[in-house]
Amino acid sequence: MASSKNLSRFWEWGRKIICVGRNYADHAKELKNVVPTEPVLFLKSPSAYVREGAPVLMPYYSNNLHHEVELGVVIGKGGKDIAQASAMDHVEGYALCLDMTARDVQDQCKQKGLPWTLAKAFDTSCPVSDMIPKETIKDPHNVKIWLKVNDILKQEGSTSSMIFSIPFLISYISRVITLEEGDLILTGTPKGVAAVQEDDEMVAGIDDIISMRFRIKKQV
Numbered sequence: 001m002a003s004s005k006n007l008s009r010f011w012e013w014g015r016k017i018i019c020v021g022r023n024y025a026d027h028a029k030e031l032k033n034v035v036p037t038e039p040v041l042f043l044k045s046p047s048a049y050v051r052e053g054a055p056v057l058m059p060y061y062s063n064n065l066h067h068e069v070e071l072g073v074v075i076g077k078g079g080k081d082i083a084q085a086s087a088m089d090h091v092e093g094y095a096l097c098l099d100m101t102a103r104d105v106q107d108q109c110k111q112k113g114l115p116w117t118l119a120k121a122f123d124t125s126c127p128v129s130d131m132i133p134k135e136t137i138k139d140p141h142n143v144k145i146w147l148k149v150n151d152i153l154k155q156e157g158s159t160s161s162m163i164f165s166i167p168f169l170i171s172y173i174s175r176v177i178t179l180e181e182g183d184l185i186l187t188g189t190p191k192g193v194a195a196v197q198e199d200d201e202m203v204a205g206i207d208d209i210i211s212m213r214f215r216i217k218k219q220v
């Protein structure tokens with residue numbers, strides 16, 4: 001066990017949510033981005049967390065909210081300048097995550113050269129599952145992540161297609177940002193991202209290990 005503290009409710013710790021973008025070539029290409037040679041990083045606020053039973057809210061300033069299904073990595077042991085060789089010792093477990101994205105706002109930010117905060121970090125932009133114990137996913141680089149909207153399959157990809165591996169990401173991130181127990185790393189989404197509408201139901205999963213469902217509502 002990496003930590004003596006109980007991280008099973010990691011989303012209550014108020015720790016960092018560090019997101020990796022464009023980590024699947026098929027997704028980078030569908031949005032007409034170049035495939036990166038270094039990880040693209042951005043942050044979400046801890047208030048982005050939302051749990052099953054509560055709705056995902058469409059921000060009042062967006063008309064194009066996209067789903068992105070991702071594998072999350074829960075950090076159990078913090079560190080700075082973590083070596084790739086020992087990086088997995090810092091992992092407590094995994095989580096199924098959605099990186100909800102106001103795509104129209106992100107496009108505007110990109111055009112203006114502005115940060116993606118409004119597009120990515122709003123409240124309820126990070127639906128999460130329970131923590132999956134590390135031992136349950138023997139090879140995190142070989143699981144299928146999938147997402148359906150109203151029962152129609154929209155995203156299905158294998159984590160084997162990640163450009164940057166989990167040890168590489170932990171090492172890379174920890175050279176820039178000290179990792180703490182309870183932090184969550186979102187490892188990027190495969191292709192198939194698309195818009196959701198009010199009252200749509202999203203169901204996502206990691207293989208048949210875990211699944212979760214969320215309904216979309218408008219922010220009032």
Ligand SMILES: O=C(O)/C=C/C(=O)CC(=O)C(=O)O
Nearest residue numbers: 020021022023031033188189
């Ligand atoms: O550069 C873009 O147009 C979009 C990038 C993303 O939203 C990146 C991700 O969040 C991802 O790849 O998961």
Ligand SMILES: [Mg+2]
Nearest residue numbers: 068099188189
């Ligand atoms: Mg993403």
